[in-house]
Amino acid sequence: MHTPLLYTVSELRALIGHERLGRDVAYQLARRYGVRLGKRLLVPRRVVEALLEGRLEELHPAGVGGA
Template sequence: MNAPKLLTVAELREVLGPDRVGRDLAYAIARRYGVRLGKRLLVPLRVVEAIAEGRMEELEKTPGVEARGR
């Protein structure tokens, strides 16, 4: 099975559970850890997995995965 390496915000919510992650939080995660390809905002699968497994502090320390704010 080839799982996509980049997920849309809707897919992020589906994986993490729409009852646990609201639309606003999903977009905040995507803006902070995701990438924009054209008009699409995509989140790497490893970020979603880290959130699901409670390893967010690991993301903060990972080179190449920098938190971006506005």
């Protein structure tokens, strides 16, 4: 099965759980750690994994200090 490299905000919320991750917080995460492709705001898989594993603070925001 193919695992996406990027997730939309809706997909992020579905993975985490809509009741656990509100829309506003999901968009804040996407703006901070995500990438914009055209009008789409996408969240990399590594960010989703870090969020699920409780290590989000280890990540650098998008465009800051790293790959």
